[in-house]
Amino acid sequence: MKDINTILRLDVSPRKTDSISRRLTxxxxxxxxxxxxxxxxxxDLSEGLNFVNEGWIGANFTPAxxxxxxxxxxxxESDTLVSELEQADTLLIGTPIYNFSIPASLKSWIDMVARVGKTFAYTETGPQGLLKNKRAIVLVASGGTQLGSEIDFATPYLRHALGFIGISDVTFIAADALAQQAEAxxxxxxxxxESL
Incomplete structure (x- = not known):
């Protein structure tokens, strides 16, 4: 086991102050x-990432x-994001839920790091994640969506997307449905x- 835990911290909220997800991270x-x-x-994903476009797709599917x-x-940009993820032992994501799902900036990050041959591979039995022995902790803030409810499309998607690239050890901690009793x-x- 490594002596130093390398943590990739992803902050997603566009709010730099008064952000609950940033407080959690x-x-x-x-x-x-x-x-x-x-x-x-x-x-800090709120500072913006590029979106996948035709040029990116062509480059990605051209042998290096x-x-x-x-x-x-x-x-x-994608290579840099993948490198950060490869270096990390722990992926720490602090995100709000917007309109029942994740913000576009986090979806863009996922699109940039889900790279065939780098973070997953196609095999005879289907796609295989390549990022093994990593842990993800996802800290979620939500005003009205309760995690695990029928309107929570954020956490099932994140669990699946992370598992797709090989990160199956995923813990979710929520400060959710904050419209009532937020501080509690x-x-x-x-x-x-603290109990992690």
């Missing part, structure tokens, strides 16, 4: 740092040795984080 960082040495890779300069340029629910989430 910071609490998790503080808690994990207190338990042993950590290295943090910070990625055959790519021209424009294709290499098209994949630089945040405190319960903090306690769950």
């Amino acid at each position: 910071q609490k998790a960082i503080d808690s994990m740092s207190a338990k042993g040495p950590v290295k943090i890779i910070n990625r 040795e055959a790519r021209d300069e424009a294709q290499h340029q098209a994949l630089i 629910k945040i405190q319960l989430a903090f306690e769950a984080i």
Whole structure:
């Protein structure tokens, strides 16, 4: 086992202040740092990522040795995001739920890191995730959507998408349905984080 836990911290909320999901991720960082040495890779998805487009698709499906300069340029951001994920022992995602699902910036990150030959492979028995022995902790803030309810399309999708690239050890902690008793629910989430 490694001595240092490398944590890739993804903050998704566009709110830099008063963001509950950012409070949760910071609490998790503080808690994990207190338990042993950590290295943090910070990625603020609210600052924007490119979306998959035709040039990206063409570059992605061209063998690396055959790519021209424009294709290499098209994949630089994606390559960086994949590298950050490969380095991490723990993926820490702090996200709000928007309109019953994840924000577009988090979906864009997933699109950028789900790369055949890098994070998953096609096999005779179907797709196989390549990112093994990693853990994901997903900290969710929601005003009206309760996790696990029939209107929660965020957490089943995230569990499946992470599993698709090989990350099957996924823990969800929620400060959800915050329209009522917000501070009490945040405190319960903090306690769950401490118990990780």
